[in-house]
Amino acid sequence: xxxxxxxxxxxxxxxxxxxxxxxxxxxxxxxxxxxxxxxxxxxxxxxxxxxxxxxxxxxxxxxxxxxxxxxxxxxxxxxxxxxxxxxxxxxxxxxxxxxxxxxxxxxxxxxxxxxxxxxxxxxxxxxxxxxxxxxxxxxxxxxxxxxxxxxxxxxxxxxxxxxxxxxxxxxxxxxxxxxxxxxxxxxxxxxxxxxxxxxxxxxxxxxxxxxxxxxxxxxxxx
Numbered sequence: 001x002x003x004x005x006x007x008x009x010x011x012x013x014x015x016x017x018x019x020x021x022x023x024x025x026x027x028x029x030x031x032x033x034x035x036x037x038x039x040x041x042x043x044x045x046x047x048x049x050x051x052x053x054x055x056x057x058x059x060x061x062x063x064x065x066x067x068x069x070x071x072x073x074x075x076x077x078x079x080x081x082x083x084x085x086x087x088x089x090x091x092x093x094x095x096x097x098x099x100x101x102x103x104x105x106x107x108x109x110x111x112x113x114x115x116x117x118x119x120x121x122x123x124x125x126x127x128x129x130x131x132x133x134x135x136x137x138x139x140x141x142x143x144x145x146x147x148x149x150x151x152x153x154x155x156x157x158x159x160x161x162x163x164x165x166x167x168x169x170x171x172x173x174x175x176x177x178x179x180x181x182x183x184x185x186x187x188x189x190x191x192x193x194x195x196x197x198x199x200x201x202x203x204x205x206x207x208x209x210x211x212x213x214x215x216x217x218x219x220x221x222x
Contacts, residue, residue: 026090028116034131037118041103043073044132045124048099050078054085061085063094065102068182071136074111076106081111101125105151 031037038044047065054061062082069072081104084091092113094100099122104111113119118128 025088028090031116031118034118034128035135037103038072038132038135040105041072041117042106043079043104044102045069045072045074045079045104046071046099046101046129047074047079049094049096056085058092059085059089060067061091061094065100068099069134076109078200079104079111080109081112081113087115092117092119099123101128130143 037202045065045067046069048068049063051064052061052067055065058084061084062080064078064080066078067076081092081094081102083094087093092115100119101122102113102119103117104113104119105117106112118125122129
């Protein structure tokens, strides 16, 4: 009878311990879709764990990862990601040398990861990686912005060109000859209101003399 009682006590104790451990285990809700997780995360990348640093006093584990593929954030070649050092408290199980796809939260270089995210070994995240490749190269919705006209692609209007310089001297216009004054010499004389010019002038003078002589003869006859 005593032996049966001992067995019962051990069985009850085992059930109590199992219940406590079950209550302490991490309980996660279903993770979001790849698109939603990508939008929420501060950094999404694939990397290999190269170092681990434990801080037992604060239940903190810091993993240093070498970034191999970057989908969002994580601009440095190596980044540090912190987590709780207990899986029962939803801490991420980092292992040195493991290749991981991480959806990290935080700001700047202060990143953290959780067991309840979509983070996990790369060889188990093939669908995530394919979707992330598409999301990382997708252009922003709306392009350059609504209502903005597309830039003109036609040829630009030609600008007025200046005449090309030449080595030829500019043409010079000869000045007009000065007007000759009607003075000096017999050609410039006036007899009886008419100019004398060459032979015509002499004939005119001779006719005047003859006329004057005839008028004098007529006066004497009277």
